[in-house]
Amino acid sequence: MSPTARFRALPLRSRLALLVTVAxxxxxAAVAAVSWVMVRAQLRDQLDSSLRATNAGAQANQVFDAFGGCVSGEALPERPANNLxxxxxxxxxxGKTCWVDGKNTLxxxxxxxxxxxxxxxxxxxxxxxxxxxPVRVYTxxxxxxxxxxALxxxxxxxxxxxxxxxxxxxLLLxxxxxxxxxxxxGLWVARTGLRPVDELTGAVEHIARTEDLTVRIPDEGDDEIARLSRSFNSMTAALASSQDRQAQLIADAGHELRTPLTSLRTNIELLARSEDTGRAIPxxxxxxxxxxVKAQMTELASLIGDLQELSRPDAASPGPLxxxxxxxxxxxxxxxARxxxxxxxxDSDLAPWYVRGEAAALERAVVNVLDNAVKFSPPGGAVEVTLRAGELTVRDHGPGIPAEDLPHVFERFWRSPSARALPGSGLGLSIVARTAAxxxxxxxLRAAADGGPGTEAVLRIPGAPTPPPADPSVVPDQ
Structure with missing residues (x-):
């Protein structure tokens, strides 16, 4: 195993401590080396200055005169005291040398x-x-x-x-x-600094082991660990909410499927019993x-289609835009709708309006809005459809929706108490809101603007009254 691989195999705490120690x-080492070099240079400079300041010329002449000429160091068994x-x-x-002072010659x-x-x-x-x-010489x-x-x-x-x-x-010590x-x-700092990470790791392991998404990590402060903790808490809260919505969707779907399936089963059992007993049904x-049976099959197919539409992630594109x-x-x-x-x-009044989106999904949303108007319109009633500057308004003349029910109309499987006896899954308006978004x-959805009976459904989609010019860089398929 290479040193890099061995280093990466160490725990994060050990790696941080090792990196701090090495740094x-x-x-x-750098400070010690620089200090040693600077002190050495300073001492050498002081030594050189002392050599330059040594006044040995007078003593050299005295020794020269005292011995009547040049005397080698070896000729002096007992040398004078070193005054310098x-x-x-x-x-x-x-090249001949003459001793002047010192214990040795050079x-x-x-x-x-x-x-x-x-x-x-x-x-x-x-x-x-x-x-x-070894000596330092100044000549x-x-x-x-x-x-x-030369002296x-x-x-x-x-x-x-x-x-x-x-x-x-x-310096070495x-x-x-x-x-x-x-x-x-470094080890203490690593342990202290990574304590929140240990808590985060423990929380993740607890969630992985127990699937308990209610666990929260303390997120005091504004440092990176606190931000990571807040992000983790937000993630677990979103997962818990998604899990709750999924469980609610399954429960609501089961409830909505139970009624048509029960009716379908009853009708099929009556038909089968008639065939088995030979007693003809009028x-x-x-x-x-x-x-x-046909109506219940149609309702089941519509409900399954709505569930498939809503089961797709919000970020996923349902088709080509x-x-x-x-x-x-x-x-x-x-x-x-007719x-x-x-x-x-x-009654329709449709002004040209071009938007960017997926055609099939937009048509399904408009159909759902119109179906809602058809379902609540009285016999012989009128449905008014207008499209102006990207605002599509569908007005019916039915009983209307109570004000306390308006905040819930786009929730999945929500149905007004007055509409529970009517066909439908309660998913149509959810699909409308999702497609518009x-x-x-x-x-x-709002009460009629003129104060009369009925409800207005309004879709606002940004766009333009004219299509954008074609991109000249795009070459059409031949």
Whole structure:
């Protein structure tokens, strides 16, 4: 398993703690490294400044005069005390060295000879003493006993390396403590920060195990976890509402199906008993039974069709959308309504109106509105249909709907107490409202505007009185 896969296999809490620890460790390491480098540069600068400030020229001349010339370090078994706290020697142009001060002599380099020969100016560099001790050397031109030479002053690099070594150990110790503390803090932060997530996970697991959608998670605050909790609570509330609506739909559908099925079963049993016993049913009664069976079958088919229409998700499109002529759809629906109410008169005034929607669904909605008007119109009554600026109004002259019933007319399976004896499933107006909403409009039932008897059904669907121009980029099928 790759490191990435192993990391992803860890629990989220462990991953967060590990990421915090690594981030802090990198930050501490970067700060420690920068601090060490800056301190090292500062100490080296101080060492170089002290080398430049060392005045060894006078002592060099004194030693030179005292011994009557150049003296090598090896020729002095007991050397004078080190008054300058440094290694000092003279380098002549031919490379010969003359001891001035210090416990050890320095290695003469080509750099020293170039300075003695006046080929370069003062220079700082790292070197070693004769016994291998690392030193920092400052070589500058000098005039010793009236002859050109180079004066080299050196101090041990241990003056810098020892503090740096101590600092490195201190930084390492502090970094280690910081990383361990960061790991502990990261684990605590992960546990504290993920506690709401644990609650959310527990709620989800409880819902999955018990299907109890009444569980709610505390959502105090305005942070992301609180927003997630509120979203989860909204989701479970919507699911609970959907579940309740589904259960209510099933119960209402069962109730509505029971009546036609019972009547259908009774009629079929009478017909079957007549065939089994050989006792003929009078022709008129038989025709009534068959007509009743046909009517009940038609009602069942209509109810099942309405249930299928309402069972589709609101977001799902029932068919291809396009620009359709609402006035033509209304005219076709009027033709069907005249067949269902031949004793009624239909007055229509339809102005052109084009909308974007699904033609079959819109025609079904208009047919449902007209069927409602036909059902409640008295014999010989009139139905008035007008279409103006996207507002389709269907007026009947029936008994009307009580004001307290108007808020419920678009609910599924709801039927006014005065209409329970009439045929219908109580789903027609629900389909009307749903279709209008899909087309971007609305549906309304209200009392007649002139104060007379009857009800007005109003469909408002946005559109235009003229069809939109054809898109020139669309090439029609050949």
């Amino acid at each position: 802090v460790a990198l930050a501490v 706290s440094a290694q000092v020697q003279i380098v002549l142009p031919d 290695k003469a380099t080509a750099i020293d000879r170039e300075v003695a020969q006046r080929l370069r100016g003062p220079v700082l560099y790292d070197s070693t003493t004769s016994d291998g001790v 500058q031109p000098a005039l010793v006993n009236r002859q050109f030479a 080299s002053v050196a101090k041990p690099l241990a003056d810098v390396d020892k503090p740096l070594s101590t600092l490195a150990w201190v 502090v970094s280690g403590i910081g990383v361990v503390g960061a790991g502990a803090a 022709p008129d009664d038989r025709r009534e039974l068959l007509a009743s 396009g620009v359709v002529a609402l006035h033509e759809i209304t005219g076709a629906a009027l033709s069907r 067949l269902r109410g031949p004793e009624l008169s239909f 899909r087309a971007g409009g609305s549906a309304q």
